[in-house]
Amino acid sequence: MNIWVLIHAIIISLSCSLAGAFLVLRHRAMLADAISHAVLPGLVIAFLITGSRNTPGMLAGAIAFGFLCIFLVEFFKRKVKVTDDASIGITFTSLFAFGIILVSKYAEQVDLDQECVLHGEITFSALQRMHFPFTQWMVPNTFVTSVFTLLAVVLVLLAGYRGLFITSFHPEYASSIGISIGFWHYLSSGVASMVTIVSFEAVGAILVIALMVIPSATAWLISRRLPEMLWKTTMFAITGSVAGFYLAIWLNVSIAGTIAAVLGVQFAMVLILKGSFRHRSIH
Amino acid sequence: MYALWNTLGLDEPNMRWVLFGTAFLSAVSAWVGTFTYLQKKSLLGDAIAHGILPGVAGSFLLSGQKNAAYIMIGALVWGFLTVLAIEWITRKSHLKPSTAMAIVLSAFFGLGMMLLTQIQNSGLPDASGLQSFLFGQAASLLPSDILVYSIFALVALIVLLALYRSLTFVSFDKAGAQSMGFSPQTSGTVLSILVVIATAIGIQSIGLILMAALLITPAAIARMWSQRLWTMLMLAGGIAAVSAISGSLISFSGKSMPTGPWIVMVLFFIFGFSVLFSTHRGLVQRAFQKRKNRQIIQRENLLKALYHLREQKGEQAEFTFEEIQKKRMFSENDLQRILGMLKRKKWVLQGKNGWTLSGEGLNEGRRITRLHRLWELYLSQKMRLKEDHIHPIAESMEHIITEDLEAQLLHELDYPELDPHQKRIPYDTPAKS
Amino acid sequence: MTPAIDIHNLTASYERKPVLWEIDCQFPQGKLIGIVGPNGSGKTTLLKNIMGLMKPDSGYIRIFGEKLDKVRHRVSYVPQRETVDWDFPADVMDVVLMGRYNPKKLFGRISREDKDIAIEALSRVNMLEFANRHISQLSGGQQQRVFIARSLAQKADLYLMDEPFVGVDAASEDAILNLLTEMKNNGKTVVIVHHDLQTAYEYFDHIALLNTRLVASGAAEEVFTSDLLQEAYGGRLTVLSRIGELIAKKDFPIREKGQEEN
Numbered sequence: 013m014n015i016w017v018l019i020h021a022i023i024i025s026l027s028c029s030l031a032g033a034f035l036v037l038r039h040r041a042m043l044a045d046a047i048s049h050a051v052l053p054g055l056v057i058a059f060l061i062t063g064s065r066n067t068p069g070m071l072a073g074a075i076a077f078g079f080l081c082i083f084l085v086e087f088f089k090r091k092v093k094v095t096d097d098a099s100i101g102i103t104f105t106s107l108f109a110f111g112i113i114l115v116s117k118y119a120e121q122v123d124l125d126q127e128c129v130l131h132g133e134i135t136f137s138a139l140q141r142m143h144f145p146f147t148q149w150m151v152p153n154t155f156v157t158s159v160f161t162l163l164a165v166v167l168v169l170l171a172g173y174r175g176l177f178i179t180s181f182h183p184e185y186a187s188s189i190g191i192s193i194g195f196w197h198y199l200s201s202g203v204a205s206m207v208t209i210v211s212f213e214a215v216g217a218i219l220v221i222a223l224m225v226i227p228s229a230t231a232w233l234i235s236r237r238l239p240e241m242l243w244k245t246t247m248f249a250i251t252g253s254v255a256g257f258y259l260a261i262w263l264n265v266s267i268a269g270t271i272a273a274v275l276g277v278q279f280a281m282v283l284i285l286k287g288s289f290r291h292r293s294i295h
Numbered sequence: 296m297y298a299l300w301n302t303l304g305l306d307e308p309n310m311r312w313v314l315f316g317t318a319f320l321s322a323v324s325a326w327v328g329t330f331t332y333l334q335k336k337s338l339l340g341d342a343i344a345h346g347i348l349p350g351v352a353g354s355f356l357l358s359g360q361k362n363a364a365y366i367m368i369g370a371l372v373w374g375f376l377t378v379l380a381i382e383w384i385t386r387k388s389h390l391k392p393s394t395a396m397a398i399v400l401s402a403f404f405g406l407g408m409m410l411l412t413q414i415q416n417s418g419l420p421d422a423s424g425l426q427s428f429l430f431g432q433a434a435s436l437l438p439s440d441i442l443v444y445s446i447f448a449l450v451a452l453i454v455l456l457a458l459y460r461s462l463t464f465v466s467f468d469k470a471g472a473q474s475m476g477f478s479p480q481t482s483g484t485v486l487s488i489l490v491v492i493a494t495a496i497g498i499q500s501i502g503l504i505l506m507a508a509l510l511i512t513p514a515a516i517a518r519m520w521s522q523r524l525w526t527m528l529m530l531a532g533g534i535a536a537v538s539a540i541s542g543s544l545i546s547f548s549g550k551s552m553p554t555g556p557w558i559v560m561v562l563f564f565i566f567g568f569s570v571l572f573s574t575h576r577g578l579v580q581r582a583f584q585k586r587k588n589r590q591i592i593q594r595e596n597l598l599k600a601l602y603h604l605r606e607q608k609g610e611q612a613e614f615t616f617e618e619i620q621k622k623r624m625f626s627e628n629d630l631q632r633i634l635g636m637l638k639r640k641k642w643v644l645q646g647k648n649g650w651t652l653s654g655e656g657l658n659e660g661r662r663i664t665r666l667h668r669l670w671e672l673y674l675s676q677k678m679r680l681k682e683d684h685i686h687p688i689a690e691s692m693e694h695i696i697t698e699d700l701e702a703q704l705l706h707e708l709d710y711p712e713l714d715p716h717q718k719r720i721p722y723d724t725p726a727k728s
Numbered sequence: 729m730t731p732a733i734d735i736h737n738l739t740a741s742y743e744r745k746p747v748l749w750e751i752d753c754q755f756p757q758g759k760l761i762g763i764v765g766p767n768g769s770g771k772t773t774l775l776k777n778i779m780g781l782m783k784p785d786s787g788y789i790r791i792f793g794e795k796l797d798k799v800r801h802r803v804s805y806v807p808q809r810e811t812v813d814w815d816f817p818a819d820v821m822d823v824v825l826m827g828r829y830n831p832k833k834l835f836g837r838i839s840r841e842d843k844d845i846a847i848e849a850l851s852r853v854n855m856l857e858f859a860n861r862h863i864s865q866l867s868g869g870q871q872q873r874v875f876i877a878r879s880l881a882q883k884a885d886l887y888l889m890d891e892p893f894v895g896v897d898a899a900s901e902d903a904i905l906n907l908l909t910e911m912k913n914n915g916k917t918v919v920i921v922h923h924d925l926q927t928a929y930e931y932f933d934h935i936a937l938l939n940t941r942l943v944a945s946g947a948a949e950e951v952f953t954s955d956l957l958q959e960a961y962g963g964r965l966t967v968l969s970r971i972g973e974l975i976a977k978k979d980f981p982i983r984e985k986g987q988e989e990n
Contacts, residue, residue: 108505218408
């Protein structure tokens with residue numbers, strides 16, 4: 013199996029897990045679930061219009077639906093007084109259903125099928141190659157987008173570290189000193205949607221959720237401070253995707269599925285170990 | 296008509312079985328979902344629905360066939376495992392239930408996907424049929440499948456009815472329920488078990504990825520139309536059944552169309568309709584209410600202005616446009632419109648020299664003036680507000696006070712004669728001395 | 729001297745139901761001021777309105793004679809302890825350093841001076857030895873002291889604290905009280921939301937008695953009369969709560985159009 017596929021998986025897992033960390037810290041993990049389902053119609057529609065995948069159009073379409081999802085969740089909650097989690101549930105099931113209908117209706121035109129929506133096509137996308145800018149490397153087609161997404165995530169994280177920290181920890185205090193909570197809320201959900209969209213095609217809806225939530229939740233169990241949690245998050249994301257990748261190849265099963273399962277096992281192990289070494293535990 | 300009946304395949308008894316079967320199963324899911332909605336645990340259904348995939352795939356892998364009974368058993372086992380895992384995480388760590396759900400949901404589903412690909416590799420004859428569990432394929436239901444699912448649905452229904460009282464109690468009043476001896480712990484566990492069953496019975500018709508919609512959306516819709524549990528349950532069940540039938544029919548008419556997404560689309564359509572038009576919280580109804588409020592306010596302000604003019608200038612006087620505008624700022628257009636409206640209601644009369652109040656209009660003008668002055672008095676007496684502060688809020692409260700509130704005000708203030716500005720408070724009949 | 733806080737005819741609602749009616753009062757500078765009233769009397773709502781965290785239906789507030797945005801750097805807010813998740817990955821120092829954040833400095837570096845200020849604030853609440861402890865390992869009183877240290881690090885002139893004595897051990901209560909007196913002696917104004925009548929009289933110089941409406945506001949000895957206390961704690965005015973429900977149900981505006989003041 014190609015080494016680029018593994019590198020690609022690692023890069024995706026890094027951007028997903030870092031972007032997801034702030035959803036987890038804000039107790040909005042299920043929003044990752046929602047966004048990862050909700051972007052599907054955007055992908056399909058943009059594909060139908062532009063006629064090709066992996067274009068800025070597709071990205072724009074998906075981002076639009078990511079924001080539509082966040083907006084609708086808030087709208088149903090505020091204006092119609094639907095409970096918070098029901099609002100999430102209604103929004104993403106509906107958008108996802110709409111996407112699936114589009115996929116099955118235009119199955120011939122759209123190079124996506126129901127299978128790919130779930131599993132992603134990380135191995136398949138490796139078949140189409142292109143030059144990585146300024147190098148001799150032949151890399152999978154979607155690889156370049158993933159790299160730039162990771163760069164963007166890291167940049168937002170470094171520049172916005174303090175804003176993300178204070179608004180996640182104590183929104184009321186943050187707004188009392190004049191920091192806009194809305195801006196940081198939409199920034200963190202916006203980054204999460206962007207990452208979802210870029211990763212969706214490669215790894216499918218479910219692994220996106222797993223990557224966004226599980227590594228940071230695992231890291232949170234054994235971290236005292238935010239920087240510590242963030243680097244541990246990246247460690248768990250990398251170990252999970254490497255172990256999952258080789259296990260999947262050895263068993264000849266879905267790579268995305270195996271990585272998600274391995275991340276779950278990692279989490280369970282940390283939780284168990286932490287419990288048995290309670291006297292040394294941090295929390 | 297008959298042709299349509301035919302093309303939809305409804306002449307086949309099998310199809311009728313499928314339709315009524317899915318309608319019944321969906322209704323049961325929606326009933327359970329109503330309780331989870333009220334307890335704000337809606338997404339538990341989503342987590343369980345994803346979490347049962349390893350059970351479905353595993354039982355297929357073990358038995359080598361697509362048998363509803365085996366699949367149901369596998370699904371139930373993994374459903375319970377999902378619930379247990381979520382509870383284990385929230386008990387052992389500081390993570391919130393929603394985080395725990397996202398973790399278990401995605402990890403279990405990942406495991407399920409591993410098994411699914413294993414099945415595809417194994418080349419078992421039925422392997423392709425497994426797709427129907429992801430997105431639902433009602434057409435693939437055999438009468439025997441429906442029978443199996445229905446038995447479980449019936450069990451869920453019986454449990455639901457047997458524990459109806461305690462579930463209701465816990466849904467609406469957790470503290471109260473505890474003091475009455477209903478343990479939220481136990482009924483929480485029971486509800487989780489019910490959600491597992493409610494999720495498992497729907498996987499073949501709607502698919503496990505979208506199953507959550509059937510638990511959440513009908514309940515949310517019903518809540519928009521009713522506050523009473525019994526009505527909510529009837530509505531949610533009905534909506535789920537209708538969506539299941541129409542969603543299945545739409546999907547039958549197209550080739551290779553999964554059922555689940557169409558059922559969800561129908562549900563969303565009804566949801567959107569309710570968001571706009573529900574009598575309880577609908578946007579349209581609220582816009583109307585706002586418009587109506589604005590009209591009432593303008594109308595009453597005009598009547599009050601006329602009443603004040605009459606107080607100042609005597610009972611016989613008629614008032615011109617300009618005089619009214621001087622008394623209170625109305626835009627030209629507004630004043631025209633409101634006067635016209637009041638004239639049609641016969642509350643104002645148009646004389647030679649201007650406008651005057653009719654008998655009924657007089658009563659109304661007096662009532663509003665009275666409410667205004669009563670409220671001012673209330674503010675200054677009961678709320679110790681200074682006299683120069685009370686006018687603005689009395690200006691808006693005069694439109695809101697109902698008859699029985701007025702009675703209460705009068706009683707509390709002991710039928711006063713003067714307001715804080717020493718103006719007389721006007722009564723229809725002489726005030727009690 | 730301009731009052732520290734000047735509240736004009738403030739009416740504020742929660743989910744469209746008015747919880748504060750026509751509050752009109754002033755708090756003097758350089759005093760310990762208590763906002764006192766039974767549960768659900770709108771104390772926290774009043775604080776949130778002063779801090780601009782909620783938009784009032786009518787009325788306005790001036791702080792040191794100015795709009796909040798102009799003097800925000802002179803005001804510090806200490807929310808209730810339950811408003812944060814204490815399992816958040818942060819230690820005591822991280823939280824106190826937040827007192828040095830402001831919207832403009834969100835991207836700059838934390839300077840040596842900021843750190844010194846944070847250390848000084850921690851030592852003023854006797855928490856310096858806990859600087860590197862994770863916040864989940866603190867007692868309720870210690871958590872409250874961390875919040876107050878963060879507030880001190882803001883170097884403000886006006887401090888608004890929401891129930892700082894709730895769930896606090898006796899040692900912390902003494903420490904906080906001494907600190908408050910010290911702050912007052914340095915010319916700071918401290919406004920505290922407090923629900924305990926027993927202690928209110930001895931703690932505060934100036935008291936505002938609240939029960940969805942303002943019952944009284946003035947020097948502690950003037951306000952603490954049995955009549956006024958009876959009025960504040962003797963139950964809600966039923967007419968007020970009934971009309972509040974009507975407003976919420978019928979979507980009525982609390983102020984008519986064109987009538988809004990600034």
